[in-house]
Amino acid sequence: MSRSSRLIQEGQASFRVDGAFYRAKSAIARDLAILAAAVYRQRRGQLRVLDAMTGCGVRPLRYVLEAGADWVWANEGNPDQAELLAQNLAVLPPDTYRITHQDAHQVFFSCYQDRDFYDLVDIDNFGGPAPFASTGLWATRLGGLLYLTNTDGRSTSGHDLGRSLQVYGAGVRSHPAVHEQGLRLLLGHGAQIAAARRLGLEPVFSLFTGQVHRVMVRLVRKPTLTPKNYGFLAYCHSCGHFQTVGWGKLSRVTCPCQTQSQAAPTVVLSGPLWLGPLHDPETLKAMASLADTWDWPSQANLLRVMQQEATLPPYYYPLGDIGRRGQMDIPNRDRLMAALQAHGHQAAPTHCDRQAIKTDAPWADCLAVAKALGKGRG
Numbered sequence: 472m473s474r475s476s477r478l479i480q481e482g483q484a485s486f487r488v489d490g491a492f493y494r495a496k497s498a499i500a501r502d503l504a505i506l507a508a509a510v511y512r513q514r515r516g517q518l519r520v521l522d523a524m525t526g527c528g529v530r531p532l533r534y535v536l537e538a539g540a541d542w543v544w545a546n547e548g549n550p551d552q553a554e555l556l557a558q559n560l561a562v563l564p565p566d567t568y569r570i571t572h573q574d575a576h577q578v579f580f581s582c583y584q585d586r587d588f589y590d591l592v593d594i595d596n597f598g599g600p601a602p603f604a605s606t607g608l609w610a611t612r613l614g615g616l617l618y619l620t621n622t623d624g625r626s627t628s629g630h631d632l633g634r635s636l637q638v639y640g641a642g643v644r645s646h647p648a649v650h651e652q653g654l655r656l657l658l659g660h661g662a663q664i665a666a667a668r669r670l671g672l673e674p675v676f677s678l679f680t681g682q683v684h685r686v687m688v689r690l691v692r693k694p695t696l697t698p699k700n701y702g703f704l705a706y707c708h709s710c711g712h713f714q715t716v717g718w719g720k721l722s723r724v725t726c727p728c729q730t731q732s733q734a735a736p737t738v739v740l741s742g743p744l745w746l747g748p749l750h751d752p753e754t755l756k757a758m759a760s761l762a763d764t765w766d767w768p769s770q771a772n773l774l775r776v777m778q779q780e781a782t783l784p785p786y787y788y789p790l791g792d793i794g795r796r797g798q799m800d801i802p803n804r805d806r807l808m809a810a811l812q813a814h815g816h817q818a819a820p821t822h823c824d825r826q827a828i829k830t831d832a833p834w835a836d837c838l839a840v841a842k843a844l845g846k847g848r849g
């Protein structure tokens with residue numbers, strides 16, 4: 472949090488922060504939301520945004536000035552920010568916004584009551600997504616977007632089993648791909664609460680910023696959750712192998728390393744969580760091309776990494792683990808991906824960890840390819 476009365480510039484927005492919440496480091500989460508909103512506006516011909524926890528109002532400014540929003544409702548629960556927010560948003564045309572100071576749940580339910588549904592509902596909460604994801608659905612129009620947040624790393628990284636059960640109804644364990652696990656818990660949570668209301672959520676993009684997990688999802692009429700895309704992730708602490716586990720196999724989880732060793736492998740299970748695509752590649756493509764047009768090279772690069780990882784298996788292998796378990800130098804990421812592809816596997820970087828790769832190659836094959844590469848035979 473920063474306290475400052477100087478003018479801050481982010482994108483096309485100029486604003487003051489004073490005592491309100493603002494993290495310059497979260498700009499990338501705002502940039503991607505603006506791109507997704509602008510693509511939505513191009514496709515649907517309208518964009519009405521509900522920013523449920525607006526802080527100093529940087530998002531409403533950017534949604535109107537950059538994404539071309541026709542209307543933004545800026546809500547901030549803390550009434551002490553009223554004057555600051557009014558001053559910051561005063562640059563917008565008066566008929567494009569509204570400011571309120573209510574509890575977010577109250578806002579969502581009043582939208583439902585008034586049949587006033589939004590094209591994009593942005594919920595930038597502290598902590599886990601519950602219960603805001605559930606109530607935010609009441610304010611989102613069918614086909615519209617919902618932007619969910621988790622800032623509680625402990626509940627998604629396997630360090631607080633009780634909390635992950637309470638928030639996500641999921642038993643979560645620690646392993647090397649926990650950053651992606653956080654995104655998949657958020658997607659699974661959203662898909663499950665939507666399905667309970669006979670609705671569906673489709674991922675648009677999923678973003679891990681280093682501390683915060685954010686997912687932009689599209690609300691659709693039919694439930695998207697199935698036993699196939701909502702299941703379990705198994706990790707073997709003995710050898711490093713990941714695998715997905717369906718509901719019918721829960722009592723029979725083994726690891727390929729079992730045949731090579733007398734000792735039973737230590738396999739841990741996380742879930743249920745979302746096992747389907749992490750992003751919608753079509754929308755990412757449109758967002759990346761808009762980022763090019765706007766001369767946003769780092770955002771365009773990130774979106775292209777996301778495009779590559781969108782449909783790969785729901786985990787990644789850190790290069791450090793490959794080196795350590797293979798008792799060799801840490802392999803070069805791009806050379807390892809090229810070698811895996813030459814062996815007929817899919818391989819891509821992951822935006823969650825620059826020092827890791829995603830691949831459909833089983834762990835043992837990945838290790839063998841990395842070893843051969845180390846010996847100059849890759």
Ligand SMILES: C[S@@+](CC[C@H](N)C(=O)[O-])C[C@H]1O[C@@H](n2cnc3c(N)ncnc32)[C@H](O)[C@@H]1O
Pocket residue numbers: 492493494497501523524525526527528529530546547548549573574575576595596597
């Ligand atoms: C993470 S900050 C928002 C930051 C802002 N969206 C941005 O991008 O800079 C969360 C904000 O939500 C407000 N807030 C917390 N709980 C709320 C609730 N239940 N209803 C409405 N606002 C709430 C807090 O006062 C805080 O300003």
Ligand SMILES: [Zn+2]
Pocket residue numbers: 707708709710711712726727728729736
């Ligand atoms: Zn194993």
